[in-house]
Amino acid sequence: MNTQDVLFEIHSNLPRQGPGDAESTRRAWSYLEDLPTPTRLLDVGCGSGAQTLELARLMDGPITAIDVHEPYLERLRNEAENQGLAGRVEARNVSMFEMDFPPDSYDVVWSEGAIYIYGFEDALRDWRPMLSAGGYLVCSHLSWLTDSPPEEAADFWNAEFPAMATVSENRQTIAQAGYTPVADFQLPVQSWWANYYQPLEDRVETLWEKYADEPGALEMVEATQREIDLFRCYSDSYGYVFYVAQKASMEPIEESELVASLRGVLSSSGEDVDEQDYYEYLRKKHE
Ligand SMILES: C[S@@+](CC[C@H](N)C(=O)[O-])C[C@H]1O[C@@H](n2cnc3c(N)ncnc32)[C@H](O)[C@@H]1O
Secondary structure: OOHHHHHHHHHOOOOOOOOOOHHHHHHHHHOOOOOOOOOOEEEEOOOOOHHHHHHHHHOOOOEEEEEOOHHHHHHHHHHHHHOOOOOOEEEEEOOHHHOOOOOOOEEEEEEEOOHHHHOHHHHHHHHHHHEEEEEEEEEEEEEEOOOOOOHHHHHHHHHHOOOOOEHHHHHHHHHHOOEEEEEEEEOOHHHHHHHHHHHHHHHHHHHHHHOOOOHHHHHHHHHHHHHHHHHHHHOOOEEEEEEEEEEOOOOOOOHHHHHHHHHHHHHHHOOOOOHHHHHHHHHHHOO
16 A cells, blocks of 8 residues: 555545645635625635535535545545535546646635645745635735744654745745735644544554554554644643735725724734834835
């Protein structure tokens, strides 16, 4: 069995393939304003589509959901059929690296727990043309919640995901890539456990024996358990953060708009950020 197969086996038939919950999907959606009707949405790395179906209930337009693992897509198609949403959800086996959707084809590009595969900054840049004017890119993304993480957490994630950035660094990346950072918020810790880590840990429990004689597979099982244990200790220092970014026109924008956008982000994050510094930063970006 190759590494990819083991990874899919570890994650097969879980409620989700990454941390998340319906309430957070709804909260992120609530920040989107003045969308055209019907709204056209692309869900990148949809997995078995827990968030896709939630989005389909929230909006009234067509959804294209893409992933590269056919069993996940099949599960999404069946569930969409069962819930009477099949007419609006198209689950397609397309890699995020091979999307050839024309410019302006979507009003919202959504990606929960999958943008890291493409790279946060690269995705913001490369997916922007698919969005209509004023469209939104919404993603949940693993982020540092502190500037000085505990050594054990830093060592683990510097090896597994060295590109992990802090929330304020990600906000800057969003603004630099031609978006207005509209809001961000942390995914609640319990959402990691309920829909993801608890069922994942139960699964891992069944795989130790199965792979006892297969060192490659066993290593993946061990790595999964290590990741879960780490979160148990250090969920204060990293987590999934939802980022809501609106495609900005590249025209200079009014100072009042910048200030309004800044206030929105600061108040939604509840974080202590120097308003003047951030304002200056945004202003220069839009000059
Ligand atoms: C962490 S899971 C997130 C799934 C789902 N969005 C959720 O939150 O439950 C990442 C997903 O990205 C998919 N994926 C991996 N490589 C991909 C690619 N090149 N293009 C599209 N999807 C990909 C995986 O199959 C998996 O379903």
